[in-house]
Amino acid sequence: MVAVVTAFSRLAEPESQCIARALRRRDSEFIGRMVSRYHYRLLRYLVYWTSRREQAEDLVQETWLRVLEHAGQYNGRLRFEPWLFSIARNLAIDHLRKQQTATARHRMCREDEAGLNLPAPDFESPFLAAARSEDAKRIAAALGALEPIYREALLLRFQEELSLAEIAQVAGAPISTVSSRIHRGLSMLQASLGGDADAA
């Protein structure tokens, strides 16, 4: 009877709280399923940040290990995704900062990440490899030239479908800043697509 009640209460429990409980208990089965479930989305997000597939794959693992270390900080009141992405974001920024001295091909990132030099995408851009349409190929070229903070905002809004408040939580920026990043990112991509279309 108790088992039935427990099972029922777990069914009624919000997913975020299940995740928080599993993380606190170090439930390896559940955590393993989460790793698998979020792998693609996390990888895509980190590719958007780093522009490099291999680095993104390494950072995915580091992100999950960091999630385990800081499991106590997630209380399950908010959705899990923004928390996960914010950890991945911090790792990506740390990683890119460390890389500053190692690469000559980088640009200065503006806005609140001032001073953070970010690498230009590889010759074989992961965006280009991932493009599945002509428009996507044009966008891929434009994405590669875009600052990561704009790429990030676009990804979180249009692929992850996070709300502005959730994106602000991930980015650690005010909602107005996030909104303007999305507007500017969209405008830049529109310019590239419009320009190419006009040229064609």
Next chain:
Amino acid sequence: MPLENHEKARFLLHRSLVEGISLEDRHWLDAHVGQCAECGRYADLSARVVRALDWFALELDPAAALRVENVVRSRAEGMRSAEARAKSLWIGTAVAIFLTFTGSAVTWRPLAWLASQWNLPSRVWQIVFVAFWLLPSLLLALLPLFRRRLLGEDSDSNGQTV
């Protein structure tokens, strides 16, 4: 058509994609886009950009995904067992401290009686009691907590110091 209308239309188009717009604004925008070819093209372009963003699909490497999953699982298991060890250690230490003080309280009166039989000054036997009974018991109770540090061992592989 006034220039402000085009600017307003573009502003609302972006806003509708980013955060949504009111029904009233939606009606105005639809009506404007229906009449204005330039803004219509802009709306199409915006929609194409968002669709194109959706068409990015990374190829997943199942082996890499499985590798990450295994590493994370094994780390979670390691942390769980380390935390269980730490928990038992703390409980053991708490019990040992409790027994130290309880035992001291129980032993106090017989020692006081013995000291009076041997005519020992109270300060002397009390110092002896603290030095040879209470302190060694407390040190033994706390020893497991500092075992790793005393033995010069690092924290275990998952970053938890037990």
